[in-house]
Amino acid sequence: MERGILDDQTQTAGQETGLVRGVVDESLTARATLDEDGMVTGWNDGAEQLLGYAAAQILGRPAVILLADEPTAPDLPPFAGLPRWHGEVALRHRDGHRVEAHVLAHHRMPVDRSGEWLVLSPSTAQEPRPADEDLVSWSFTQSPCCAQALYDTGLRLRRANEDMERSVALTEGDMRGLRVSEIVDNEAGELAEQDMIRVLETGKTHYRENYLRAAGENREHAWSVVLAPLRDSGGRPHGVCLSAHDITEQYWARNRLQLIAEAGRRIGSTLDVTRTAQELANVAVPELADFVSVDLLASLGDGQEQSLGPGSPLVLRRIAHQSVHPEIPEAVVAPDEVDEYPEGSPPAETLRSGRAVLYQVTDPAIAGWVVRDPLRSSRIRDFGFHSAMTVPLSARGTTLGVAVFARHRRPEPFQQDDLVLAEELAARAAVCIDNALRYTRERGTAVTLQRSLLPQRLPEQSAVEVATRYLPAGAQAGVGGDWFDVIPLSGARVALVVGDVVGHGIHASATMGRLRTAVRTLADIDLPPDELLTHLDDLVGRLATEEDGTEWSAGSGGKAVSSMASMASMSAGDVGATCLYAVYDPVSRVCTLARAGHPLPVVVSPDGTVELLDLPAGPPLGLGGLPFESVEIELPEGSLLALYTDGLVESRETDIDEGVSRLCQALTRPTVSLDVMCDTVLGAVLPHRPADDVALLVARTRALDPTRVAVWDVAPDPAAVAEARKNAIGQLESWGLTDAAFVTELVVSELVTNAIRHAEPPIQLRLIHDRSLICEVSDADNTSPHMRRARTYDEGGRGLLLVAQLTQRWGTRPTPTGKTIWAEQDL
Template identity: 60%
Template structure:
């Protein structure tokens, strides 16, 4: 059989006509109708068969044509024939052809009384068509004839593909063959636009066998049921379910708005835009009644056309909407507003924004629907649904569906905003508790980085650089277990405690012991409300002395630091592993190492080296490699380390990184004297100090330094214990006087009474110096005082 005539072509006259009017196929039924052999007509214009030159041919835009025409028979007489012609575009881009068919009256006469036809039409509840056992159309009822817009008496003998759209017709014929073969009913659903419809409908097609009295299958009855209402309700329910799954996959406001737009295109609209109100102040809700004009920021939009060319406003841009805009009418009324476009308000739109009117005209936008985004009594913004490719306007059911989807999205957007606000609050708290900038010291050059976790929020990581007496510097890095406001608050308390303990110059192991006691007390306080109250933390504390170039450090469950010598490869510091803070009662150990000037110490928290896709050892190796490529800029090194170790989406835990490059103080800037315990020798000591300051070109500081040294040395001789040592240290801006002895009793500043002979020395020192204090050492104590310098030119 020919692909153009897949059935018995003797029962129906069929011809294929090229778009230029040339006959390309001629069936046996056509030969029987007009008497021409295929060789006589194929390749000739079809118009030669017309007996009436005034017959109207199909127009350029027609997809189907039907009518009665007068055709010339081969023997010379005229035959009046009813024709049905259907345009057939080529699947491979070839020329368009027409298939013209006509049932042969001799084969399909009009029956006066057909039992099969009467049974089918009597039992059919709706549009019905009957086919015989050769799948040739026998009859249609009036409902079906009206639907296909073909006369009932003219379609007998045609195929299903002749009267309906080609894909659906072929599918129906395949199911009818199955029904003929099995004798079992079959149902199929399709969404199509019938010839007599203005827009597509959803159809339920029931295909049932027709049998005679003996049970033999004699034909097939096909009935069509319009279930568009049920179909649309199911589509709406599916859209609502899809929205509940797809919208709110993250706690990002912009992404949630984009998901809302994408879910509704093309199921509900051809173009969807989401505009949100900006909070009055960062972190605040938009409260109070809205008044026009209203500022809205485009959060997202999506279109059936790639690139969303319909959009006038780009995502992230703030735009002003006047009272005439449908969006504002919806926001002010607090309900959905459907606007037909163009309408009488188009001139007002042009006055507001001519670009929008140009888009309306260019794309043929005919209907918009504005739905306010509201959640928990707060108005967040508005969603605008636009149709231009779909010809049907928004119906009341569409409004209900849009409101349902928008309400679900509103809760997700509100949750995302609340999360963002809480995260920003926590980040602000975290930043306020961390040092805004690292102090400039004579001991080290330092650079640092802090990054909160990408998903878990802020945590309790911290770092600090604390200047100590004698030009020494303390460096600390810590990590509180957990995330959120509580972890940040605990971190702030621990950082404050470390600075307080550092001011009294405790050794690293002693400082961690005191800090451990504090964490134990914090755990007890936190557990008072019925929770476990466990507070855990790790910490590393180091003290570097630029005079001796020695660094002592201790750690409490914290990762081991790395040191990069100026002429070597990075290596881990051999440091005893202390227990994490909060266990209580366990000792900590210090270690001391000598560092060459220019060495770089790397302190970090575990979030830097721990990664879901990489084990800790591999993280250590990547850190070694990143530090090995050290550059002169510590900030560049920090950035390279983070770039090498952190995944593109951000770390899963907080990251704190502190790099410190050591400096050394030359011996020429330090002077030391052993002081005999004789008050009479204080005057010669003062003379030696003045001479040393002259050699350092610090004559302007001689008078103050002489008074301070005199008082500190006299107190050490009077109240201290041998040996007594005086040390002067200076850098570009500071002169430090230190007096050490082996007595562990620290001096106290007090106010002398009127008739007291002493007690005014330390008060004098406090008034003359920038700051002063004392620190305990393993041998005793050291009293120190710092003087500001203006070096001689």
């Protein structure tokens, strides 16, 4: 097949060569070829006519015999490195006379053989003939390359060619003697006249581009205008030549490239679906269309798949539109409204076929559609819509919606190149919209997960008044792992927790849920804050090893063997967190706090004094190997304690010190409630949507009335049990809780008896009248009791079982000097 193609090409070339030879007189050009050694290898009739040698007399002989003068080596150019040479050469005719000839030599370098020189020279002098003047005149008037006009030094037209006559719809006779600003009555004519003056003054050519519709054209054209001076042999200017090249196609090609580049910069600047669609509309108006609408499938919002098959209605939601008119009066559908498109309408057919289509308003597809829609019909008529394009929005095999481009102000209808450009813009926007939709779904899932893992409502307790806020990060960062918690503890105490997991997204939210569950579990066994953080640190180390598959070494202090050196080195897939854990006791008004790499809490005293508590920093959770320290601080009743994550006080624009300063100022402002205070803090510290998640917990401390707490020291003597029961019953009577006397008497008797028998003094009994009745027995022994079921003949072992059955909750907690066993009864 390839041989056949080559034969056809060779045959065609031979036919064209024959045509040329039938027109051209070969004898008018002296043609010779020389090999690289300077031997004559070709000789035609023109060479014989010029120098008198027949081909048989010169072929195979050195070309140097044809020279009239022997050249010297310094005078010879480097022929081997030249692709071409030309110049005057003195030749010797066969009869001996000297011939001065102008020679043009081409250096041929064929791939398959050695090089050769093709030497050409006119065999006879070609002197100008009278017909040449006619050729010059005809070439000017009939030039198809550009519109040309000649102006004298007074800027008056003298000559114009046929293209110029057609472009302005005037004959040369109509224009002769007029200025260009009189021929073209617009700004372009005035600019051309100014350029002419500049050309006459400087003698330099001037270039300008215009975009306009001339009187002889039915649409606007782009013109490349060149103004050049016309000078005589002495250099004196005698006029100006104006050449106007129609560069409309190049102009629009360049504009399309610029528009595509602009679309790359502007479309998809955020992960917001509506804004991305609006960016597409803004880019296309007015550069491509006078009106653009972007509609997405209505089912995209609810996660369901909409059928695009024949017969099923197509429901689209308007996401964005733009117009050359400020108020966008052409729009039939408002943003976020839903409209149904019947089968056969251009948007429906474009979505079902997946192909972009160019329409004229008079096409049956549009005419049949709008005739059933009076509002659309009136818009088309009122604004003069004449051309439209419907382009599908699809990405990664998913159909998203349709973009409609329409023209009414610009008179030119859309062309096929415009459709290609619209497809390119729509394709770019579709990928960005799909990214935004995917991100929105993932972020919605993460936000839902995050909020479901946070406390749905705060527990009832008397120690503090609490208000909280959680604010997810902005669109770029995504939902993070910030959390807060309020955990009621034994003895009317309460634990306040704020934490921050490294990273964003579902992974961070899930990790946050695991850590929050772990904190509540550890809080249930009443661990002190420093010990709780130590256990939590071990847990985070284990979670990290689950992520990277390394082994967890208990001998390394609960530290993963390959754990990160610092939080700064953690990637999105690593597990790490910061945490602040505080326990407040309303009886003693003492707050015990410990932190793991978390921002310092703020305390506002009742007199308005603001203090940033100086707590030992502690390493972030997950690093392992380093201890945590607790600090105890006594808080007056009515003190305000603020716990927060770093997203509240630190951002790219705000230094953390500045953010903490704003927070402290906001906390001192008087508000009617803690809920209002939270809003005040967020408004003052976060003027914009945060780049990171924000968790805020504000607590106002309360103090338990001393009359609601009773404490007795118990002697380590079995006889003291009766005294303890008596004291407890008497206290209940004074509180008006005689209904709880029977259960309380059993609980006191059992707990005090166990302490006397199995623990070490000092022993103390305490009753607390809060939302429940709390009975506590403290001793100096660190061994915690365990409930067991007594066998049939056992004399003991039923005490704690009775306590568990008769009370709602019971447990034990460590103290600095031993332990405390407690039991609660609901009142």
